[in-house]
Amino acid sequence: MQEFHDIWEPILQALAEHVNSSTIMKLWFNPLQLAAFSDTTAVIIAESNLKKNIIINRHKQILTETFESTLGFPVDICILADDPEKIDREALQHDVKIGFTADMLTAKYSVEQDTVQQEGVSEAAPVHTEQPAQPVPAASNIPVVQQQPEPVPEPAHTKQNAPQSPVQTELFQNSDYTFENFIVGSSNKFAHAACIAVANAPATAYNPLFIHGPSGLGKTHLLYAITNRIREKRPDANIVYVKGETFTNQLIESISDYQQAQFRAKYRQADVFLIDDVQFIAGKPSTQEEFFNTFNELYEAKKQIILTSDRPPKEIKTLEDRLKTRFEWGLIADIQPPDLELRIAILRKKALDMGVDIPIDVLNFLGEHLKSNIRQIEGVIRRLGAYSNLTKRPITIEMARENISDVISGQEPVKVTQDKIFHAVARKYGVTVEDIRGKRRTREIAQARHVCIYIMRTVTDMSLPSIGRVFNRDHSTILSSIDTIQEKIREDASLENDIDDLIKEITNQ
Numbered sequence: 001m002q003e004f005h006d007i008w009e010p011i012l013q014a015l016a017e018h019v020n021s022s023t024i025m026k027l028w029f030n031p032l033q034l035a036a037f038s039d040t041t042a043v044i045i046a047e048s049n050l051k052k053n054i055i056i057n058r059h060k061q062i063l064t065e066t067f068e069s070t071l072g073f074p075v076d077i078c079i080l081a082d083d084p085e086k087i088d089r090e091a092l093q094h095d096v097k098i099g100f101t102a103d104m105l106t107a108k109y110s111v112e113q114d115t116v117q118q119e120g121v122s123e124a125a126p127v128h129t130e131q132p133a134q135p136v137p138a139a140s141n142i143p144v145v146q147q148q149p150e151p152v153p154e155p156a157h158t159k160q161n162a163p164q165s166p167v168q169t170e171l172f173q174n175s176d177y178t179f180e181n182f183i184v185g186s187s188n189k190f191a192h193a194a195c196i197a198v199a200n201a202p203a204t205a206y207n208p209l210f211i212h213g214p215s216g217l218g219k220t221h222l223l224y225a226i227t228n229r230i231r232e233k234r235p236d237a238n239i240v241y242v243k244g245e246t247f248t249n250q251l252i253e254s255i256s257d258y259q260q261a262q263f264r265a266k267y268r269q270a271d272v273f274l275i276d277d278v279q280f281i282a283g284k285p286s287t288q289e290e291f292f293n294t295f296n297e298l299y300e301a302k303k304q305i306i307l308t309s310d311r312p313p314k315e316i317k318t319l320e321d322r323l324k325t326r327f328e329w330g331l332i333a334d335i336q337p338p339d340l341e342l343r344i345a346i347l348r349k350k351a352l353d354m355g356v357d358i359p360i361d362v363l364n365f366l367g368e369h370l371k372s373n374i375r376q377i378e379g380v381i382r383r384l385g386a387y388s389n390l391t392k393r394p395i396t397i398e399m400a401r402e403n404i405s406d407v408i409s410g411q412e413p414v415k416v417t418q419d420k421i422f423h424a425v426a427r428k429y430g431v432t433v434e435d436i437r438g439k440r441r442t443r444e445i446a447q448a449r450h451v452c453i454y455i456m457r458t459v460t461d462m463s464l465p466s467i468g469r470v471f472n473r474d475h476s477t478i479l480s481s482i483d484t485i486q487e488k489i490r491e492d493a494s495l496e497n498d499i500d501d502l503i504k505e506i507t508n509q
Contacts, residue, residue, distance in 0.1 A: 004034040004035075004037050006390065007034060007037060007071070007390070008033075008034040010070050010390070011034070011066055011067060011070055012025075012029060012030065014066045014069065014070050015029050015062070015063075015066050016029075018062060018066065019062070028051070028054070028055060028059060029059075031046070031047050031051075032044050032045065032046060032055075033045040033082075035080075035087070035089055035092060035093075036089070036092045036093040036095075036096040037075075037093075037096065038075075038096045038097050038379075039073070039075070039378075039379050039382030039383055039386065040075060040076060040099070040379075040382070041075055041076045041077075041078060041096050041100070041101065041102060041105070042067060042075045042076070042077055042078070043078045043079075043080060043092060043096060043105060044063070044077065044078070044079050044080070045079075045080055045081070045082050045087070046079060046080070046081055046082065047081075047082055048081055048082070049081040051081075052079050052080065052081040055079055056079055060077060060079065063077055063079075064077050070389075071385075071386050071389060071390070072355065072356070072385050072386060072388075072389035073354050073355070073356070073382050073385055073386065076101060076102045077102060078102035078105045078106060080105070080106070080109050087109050090419075090433075091423060091433075092105070092109065094419065094420070094423045095108070098505075099375075176224075177220075177221045177224035177225055177228065178224075178225050178228055178229075179192070179195070179196055179199070179225045179229065181349075182218065182221055182222065182225060183342065183345050183346050183349055185338055185339060185341065185342030185345070186339060186342070187217075187335065187336040187337060187338050187339060187342060188217070188218060188335045188336070188338070188342075190333050190334075191211050191213075191219075191222065191333035191334065191335045192222065194206060194209060194211075194331055194333045195209070195211070195222045195225060195226050195333075196229075198226060198304060198306065199225065199226040199229035199230055200229070200233075202230060202237075202271070202272055202303075202304035203302045203303055203304040206330045206331035207299065207302075207304055207305060207329075207330050208295075208299070208304075208305035208306065208307055208326070208327060208329060208330040208331075209304075209305070209306045209307070209330055209331055209333070210306075210307045210308075210309070210312075210313065210327050210328070210330065210331070210332045210333070211306070211307070211308045211309075211333050211334070211335065212308065212309045212310065212311055212312050212332070212333075212334050212335070213310070213334050213335030213336060214310060214335075214337065215310060215375075215504070216374050216375035216376065217335045217336070217337060217338070217374060218335060218374055219276075219308045219335060220276065220308075223241070223274050223276065223306065223308065226272075226274070226306065227239055227241075227272070227274070230272055234271075237271045237272060238269060238270050238271045238272070239270065239271065239272045239274070240266065240267060240270035240272070240273050240274070241274045241275075241276070242267075242274075242275055242276070243275070243276045243277050243280070244275060244276065244277045244278045244279060244280030244281045245277065245280040247275065247281060247287065247291065248280070248281060248284055248287045250263060251263060251286065251287055251290055264290075264294070267294045267298075268294055268297045268298060270298065270303060271303055271304070272303065272304045272306070273294075273298055273303060273304070273305050273306070274306045274307075274308075275305075275306075275307050275308070276308050277308065277309065277310070278307045278308065278309050278316075278327075279309045279310060279311060279316045279319070279501075280501070281319075282316050282317060282318045282319040282494075282497055283317075283318035283319075283493070283494030283497055283498075288319070288320050288323060291323070292320070292322060292323055292326075295323070295326055296326075299326070299329075305330075307327060310504065312332060312334070313327040313328055313332070314328075317493055317494075317496060317497045317500075318493045318494045318497050338374075340367055340368065343366075343367040343370060343377065344363055344364060344366075344367035346374060346377055347363045347366055347367055347370075347377055347381065348363055350374075350377060350378055350381050351363070351381050354381055354382065354385060355385075356381050356382075356384065356385035356388075356395075357394075357395065358381070358384065358395050359395065359396070361397060362395055362396065362397055362400055365397045365400060365401075366380060366400060380404050383403065383404060384399075384400060384403060384404070387399070387403050417459065417460055417506070418456065418460075418470060420506045421452055421455050421456050421459070421506055422436060422437075422452060424502050424505050424506050425448050425451050425452045425455065425502060426448065428448070428451075428498065428502060429444055429445075429447060429448035429451070430444065431444055431445050431448050435448070436448050436449050436452050437470075437471060437472070449471070449481065450481040450482075450484050450485050451485060451499060451502070453467060453471065453478055453481040453482060453485075454481065454482050454485040454486075454499065455499065455502060455503060455506065456470070457478075457482055458503065459503060459506060459507060463475075464478045464479055485499070
C-alpha cells in the first residue's frame with residue numbers, strides 16, 4: 001500500500017543487500033505487500049497460499065531480522081495469503097492498530113491453506129482460534145495462548161457416543177515480565193505488593209485476589225509476574241488463564257459439542273486460576289452460573305483465584321450479587337494511572353529497553369503530556385524511535401511535538417474516531433461496516449446502526465446533522481436512533497454494559 005511505501009522500500013533494499021540474489025528477490029520478496037503496520041506488528045501479503053507457506057518456512061526469520069535492523073525496534077511479523085474477498089485492508093489496519101497479535105490476525109484472516117512440505121517441514125491447515133470479541137492490548141501485554149486444533153464436528157446423532165477429546169490447555173507464560181522489572185510508584189505499589197504475597201504463598205495470603213484499573217496500566221504484567229514466580233517455586237503447578245469473553249465462548253462450545261465435563265475439568269483442576277477482564281461474564285446467566293460453581297470448587301479446595309477487571313466488583317453492572325460477594329471475600333487492589341514521576345521513570349525504562357535514545361528534557365516533556373496508560377507510552381517511544389531512525393534526525397522536543405501531536409493533544413481526528421466506532425460496533429454485532437452505513441434493516445443490522453449512532457453522539461462533538469451525513473440520513477432519523485437506544489437501556493441493563501465496554505474500547509480507557 002502506498003501509505004507504507006516509506007517503510008517497505010527500505011526493508012526491500014536491506015533484503016536485497018542481504019540475500020544478494022536478484023532471482024530470490026524477484027521470486028519471493030518483491031511481490032510481497034506491506035498491508036498493515038503498527039509499532040508492534042507488520043502484516044505482509046503474499047500472492048498465494050503456496051508462496052505464503054514457503055516464505056513462512058524459509059524466509060520469515062530474515063524478514064523479522066530485517067524489520068528490526070531497519071526500523072530499530074522489533075515487530076511481530078504476520079504473513080497472509082492474498083484474498084480480496086476475505087481480507088478487508090481497512091479492517092486489517094484497524095485490528096493491527098488496536099493490538100491484534102500475528103496469531104490473532106492469522107486466525108481471523110487466513111483462508112483455507114494448501115498443505116506444503118519443504119525439506120521435511122510441513123504446514124497443515126490453519127488452527128481455528130476464536131476471534132476476539134473486542135480489542136486487545138498491545139502485543140507485548142497480551143497473554144500467549146496456544147490452542148489445539150478443534151475436532152471435526154460429528155453428526156448430531158453420534159455426538160453423545162463419541163469418545164471425549166482431551167481438555168485443551170492454555171499457556172500463559174512470558175519470562176520477560178517479572179516483579180523485578182515492574183516499575184513501582186504510588187499508584188500501583190499496593191497491587192504490586194499484594195501480587196508478590198500471592199505469588200509467594202498461593203491460596204494462603206489473599207484468596208481471591210481482585211485487581212482492577214483502567215486498561216494498559218500493568219494488570220497483565222502482574223499476572224505474568226505471578227505466574228513466573230509460582231513456576232519457579234512449583235514447576236508442576238497447573239496454572240490456567242482465560243479471558244472473561246473466552247470463558248463464555250468455550251462454555252457455549254462445550255455445550256454444543258457435548259464436552260461440558262472436559263470444560264469443567266479444565267478449570268476445576270487448576271492449582272492457580274487467573275481470569276482476565278472478568279467483567280465480560282456479566283449479563284450472561286449461564287456463564288455466571290458455571291463460573292459461580294467453578295469459583296466455589298476452587299475456593300473450597302484452597303486453590304488460588306486471581307481476577308482482573310477495569311472496575312471494582314460493585315461497579316460491574318448485571319453481575320450477580322453472589323459473585324460480587326465472592327469477589328470481595330479476599331483482597332481488592334486497584335491500579336491508577338501513573339503520576340508524573342512514575343511516568344518519567346517508565347519512559348526512561350521503556351526507552352532503554354527498546355534501545356531508543358531520548359534526552360532527559362524530551363522524557364520530561366513526554367511525561368507531562370502522556371497521561372493515558374503504559375501502552376500509550378510504549379507506542380510513543382516506538383513511534384519516535386522509528387521516525388528518528390528513518391529520517392536520521394535526533395529526538396528533540398520539537399520533533400516529539402510535531403510527530404505525536406495527535407497523542408499529546410488528547411484528541412484524535414473525528415474521522416479516526418468514526419472509523420473506530422464503526423469497526424468496534426461491527427465486530428460486536430457480527431455485521432460489516434457497509435451493513436451499518438447501508439439501507440438494510442435486519443434486526444442485527446438495525447441494532448448495530450442504532451448503537452453506532454448513539455456512541456458517535458456520545459463520544460464526539462458531532463451535531464445531529466453531521467452524524468446524519470455520515471449515515472446519509474436526516475437529523476430526525478438520527479435523533480430517533482438515539483431515543484431508541486436510550487429507551488432500550490432503561491429496559492435492558494446488559495445493553496448499557498455492552499455500550500459502556502464499546503466506548504471504553506473506542507476511547508482506549
